Amino acid sequence: FLQVASPVPQGPNKWHEQFPIAKGQRQSPIDIVTSNAKVDKALSDNPLKVSYSNNCCQSVTNTGASFQVVVDGAGTEISGGPLDSTYKLVQFHAHWGPLGGDEGSEHTVDGVTYPAELHLVHWNQKYKDVGEAVDKPDGLAVIGVFFSRGKEHAGFKPISDLFAKVPRKADKVDISFNYDPACLLPARRDYWTYLGSLTTPPLFESVTWIVMKDPVEVSAEQLAALRNLLWETPSGEGQMCNNYRPPQPLQGRLVRST
Numbered sequence: 361f362l363q364v365a366s367p368v369p370q371g372p373n374k375w376h377e378q379f380p381i382a383k384g385q386r387q388s389p390i391d392i393v394t395s396n397a398k399v400d401k402a403l404s405d406n407p408l409k410v411s412y413s414n415n416c417c418q419s420v421t422n423t424g425a426s427f428q429v430v431v432d433g434a435g436t437e438i439s440g441g442p443l444d445s446t447y448k449l450v451q452f453h454a455h456w457g458p459l460g461g462d463e464g465s466e467h468t469v470d471g472v473t474y475p476a477e478l479h480l481v482h483w484n485q486k487y488k489d490v491g492e493a494v495d496k497p498d499g500l501a502v503i504g505v506f507f508s509r510g511k512e513h514a515g516f517k518p519i520s521d522l523f524a525k526v527p528r529k530a531d532k533v534d535i536s537f538n539y540d541p542a543c544l545l546p547a548r549r550d551y552w553t554y555l556g557s558l559t560t561p562p563l564f565e566s567v568t569w570i571v572m573k574d575p576v577e578v579s580a581e582q583l584a585a586l587r588n589l590l591w592e593t594p595s596g597e598g599q600m601c602n603n604y605r606p607p608q609p610l611q612g613r614l615v616r617s618t
């Protein structure tokens with residue numbers, strides 16, 4: 361029979377054809393205009409609590425769109441800040457740009473992009489599992505951390521060293537060592553927060569975004585290691601890069617700040 365190759369994924373400007381919510385009222389990412397962000401004392405009065413354990417990470421997978429570190433959820437909870445309940449970490453992944461470039465992050469700050477952006481995905485414990493939570497307005501909380509190019513990030517190295525082991529879609533390697541994802545957070549815990557969506561299909565408007573103000577530095581080699589991940593391009597298999605959605609209309613939303 362004719363071997364039909366899986367269609368190369370459509371770019372962000374085509375997603376609305378299959379996912380009309382792409383043109384919705386609370387889409388992500390956005391450009392964070394810092395002068396319009398409103399300091400909300402309530403956020404500091406009830407500080408964001410991040411309590412991850414150091415044995416929660418199970419494996420790294422090449423999803424065909426990013427790397428994904430799957431977490432088993434034991435003791436990896438966040439609460440406080442903009443969150444009205446406890447959320448549990450289910451996975452983390454990233455988005456990045458071209459080799460050596462400065463674009464790659466999904467959120468931008470006063471129009472400034474970073475070479476990559478890490479997403480720590482959590483689901484609301486009021487739901488029975490992430491599948492039930494993923495399309496509810498208060499279902500998910502994602503912590504975004506900007507990566508800037510600089511000195512090597514010792515905490516990210518055990519993960520970035522694994523990318524060469526999962527070059528192709530669905531490749532997976534177990535994480536045999538203890539790993540605490542909190543090491544990927546910047547020291548200063550200030551953030552912007554707003555109501556948005558998944559930044560990839562199905563683009564559900566279910567995410568309370570918590571975007572850390574300070575980037576964390578990773579080395580040029582660690583950014584280059586992201587390109588050990590391969591994916592399907594129109595001209596065949598190639599290095600995975602530019603897997604970021606550009607900023608979407610704010611639609612009058614308020615961005616709050618600590």
Ligand SMILES: COc1ccc2c(ccc[n+]2C(=O)c2ccc(S(N)(=O)=O)cc2)c1
Binds near residue numbers: 450
């Ligand atoms: C069981 O059904 C699902 C469906 C989707 C799930 C998911 C669990 C995690 C992430 N997702 C996502 O699709 C997803 C997609 C994008 C993002 S992002 N880039 O952080 O906004 C987060 C999460 C479970």
Ligand SMILES: [Zn+2]
Binds near residue numbers: 454455559
């Ligand atoms: Zn993401």
